[in-house]
Amino acid sequence: MVGALSAARESPAPTRVLLIEDDDGDAFLVEELLLESGAAVDLHRVRTLAEAKAAVQDAACVLLDLGLPDTHELDGLRWLQGNVPSVAVVVLTGLADEYLGEEAVRLGAQDYLVKGQVDGHLLDRVIRYAVERERSDSLQRQLRDAQIYAEENGRLERGLLPTPIVDEQSGVRVTTRYSPGGQRLLLGGDFYDVVQTADGCVHAVVGDVCGHGPDEAALGVSMRVAWRTMVLSARPSTEVLTVVNQVFTHERYQPNLFTTLCMLSIDPARTTGTLHLVGHPPPLLITGSDVRELKAPVRTPVGVGDGSRWPSCDVELGEKWTVLMYTDGLIEGRVGNERRRLDVDGLIELVQTGIAEGLRDEGLLDHVINAVRELNGGDLDDDMAVVALSHG
Template identity: 45%
Template sequence: MTGPSAAGDERHAEQYDVLLVEDDDGDALLVEELLHDTDLPYTLTRCHTAAEAHRALAAGRVDCVLLDLHLPDASGLEIIPTIQADTHAAIIVLTGLDEPRAGVESLAFGAQDYLVKGKVEPDLMQRALRYAVQRKQAELANAALQIGKLRAEENARLERGLLPEPLLSSAAVTASSRYYPGRAQALLGGDFLDVVQTGDGQVHAIIGDVSGHGPDAAALGVCLRIAWRALTLGGHRDQRLLRLLEQIHIAERAGSDLFTTCTLITLDPGAGTLTLHLAGHHEPLIVTPDGTREVAAAHGIALGIAPGVGDWPATTLALPADGALIAYTDGLIEGFVDGSGARLGVDGLLRIIDTLHTSDPGTHLDRLIARTRALNADRHTDDLAVLRLDWHTAGAAVPSHSS
């Protein structure tokens, strides 16, 4: 049923979709007449049972439920939470004259208001319906605000675990990083990175990606990042370090299907060398005065794929006196370009970098990420982490080689 004021009345911006759940034909007719006499634009759907109400709520939008507490298939205040489970609509309980406490008690069960049958005038119906909808919307907005606040707090805690402050003692090397979750308002995922400089002057870095999303991946990422920092500062290096990380990965992962890709980076300013170990991860990019290119590096399998049998050869190359290394996770290059169906890929990333002209590393990363996300129309679904190491050193030139 549609109220006569629902059509052609432009005085009202609101439109109320009302669901009446009432098995008594006389009471239902009374409610229909009251709504007809209000100044509200509305549509009205009637259900005779709770089961019909559940189906109606699943089928379409409802702004307000006018709910009788005595139905053929359900009775009492317990009906309210079952209706709430199916909708974000406001609920106004319809009580009888012989139920003086039911209305007040219904508020404790989650209803926004109550009306006593036989004591309702059109003005009261209009005010009750409008204010109930407004209160419900305010409750939902406040709940969303609280959820957003809790998610932001959780992200802040995860960020401290996944993205710590670099431990760098020399101004010759600087580190810049960025992290974006794969979905708007989502928790950070399992991507992680870290940078430390040891007493011998070497700068060690890791960037990694735990498969999957959500709290399990994030928890494992935090665990591996902390373990890497402790083991690196404790003197563990290269393949031995990766074997220890794989043991920790297996012991801490929530499911046997989880694996981790990562890249170990060792930058030695004194020797002028850069050493990489790739565990299922793609090659980083090196930025030199001559341009940006992908590093050709040897590969090993991801951690957790074949426990105990992994081999991760080292790739060492000479550092130019000035340059940068950009390491990243899949989320940066796996997006599609302008809805064309073609993924950005490394070649597309290099083309973007060629158009970015800024000397500030942080600004460079911001512009790079902004361009990749714009090309993908912000439809990013995978988390992305990017680490950039910049150096200024006159280190000795050492030929590139893999071992």
């Protein structure tokens, strides 16, 4: 009994093989060879590529005749590669057309066999090797794709989430967090940057390109680089935003795309700042136990409306403060089983709770973000970028 169970465990499941062969005699020969060799295969036969299209999805290996009535030479192989690339393909060719078998292998077939020169054991071995080779190739492709994906993500991360350029003696501490939404690994269009200029001012921006994906991320990178370049060139904030708007409108791939952003320029004395809200949620000002929004006129997002008018507001920060800038992914999560979103009021409550526990900088950001996720019941749907600037 134990031996029978062991044998049952060791017996592999039959390999599903699709034979595409219009000649009844050749098809009968393949069936007999596999039966004679005792091959563990589940063979299904069709006569044309058209018939194969409905049956190939369940196959691990295809035995493909190159002389089908509805294909020419290697057209059938090309269709299989284009539509079911995960299936192993062994082509069957006549002696006079052996060169086509060699060409098929160069194009990606796992192997080829010449009709009339095959026995059962050879056919069985070729099928098994073809399936294993395709599995190995598939794993290699997945590994290569993962490496490319990771490299692309790294490039986007460096572009969207740069290292702040702030002098250690500036008196401003910078804490940042970023998380792609919806359990995605690839970053989206949210971006941030913090730069100190030669006059001692510290400038910060947080932006959100509408949509998700590599195209939006590329737009975010181009805007962030344009913003940093203009700020380091000591251009006025209105000129900075005008150029950012021009870059965005020229680079966007759809005319209805837009970007919201928040820009704050902090004076060298670190007690006041100039705030621009471009269709973006206002930042929070934390002073002691008080948490409130920093108000400023809100204009339409980047890419919408007049690209030359950028209203702003001078804001009082005080002597000891933290400014929390964020994209709307942080406040659009759900609150438990309720239908309402967290919104700014809910965010203020979470910040106040963290302050009451004596948290600041990294500890405060981690507390807030973890609480937002917990209330949402898991990862947020939207991307989220958060920057905390602190003084004193």
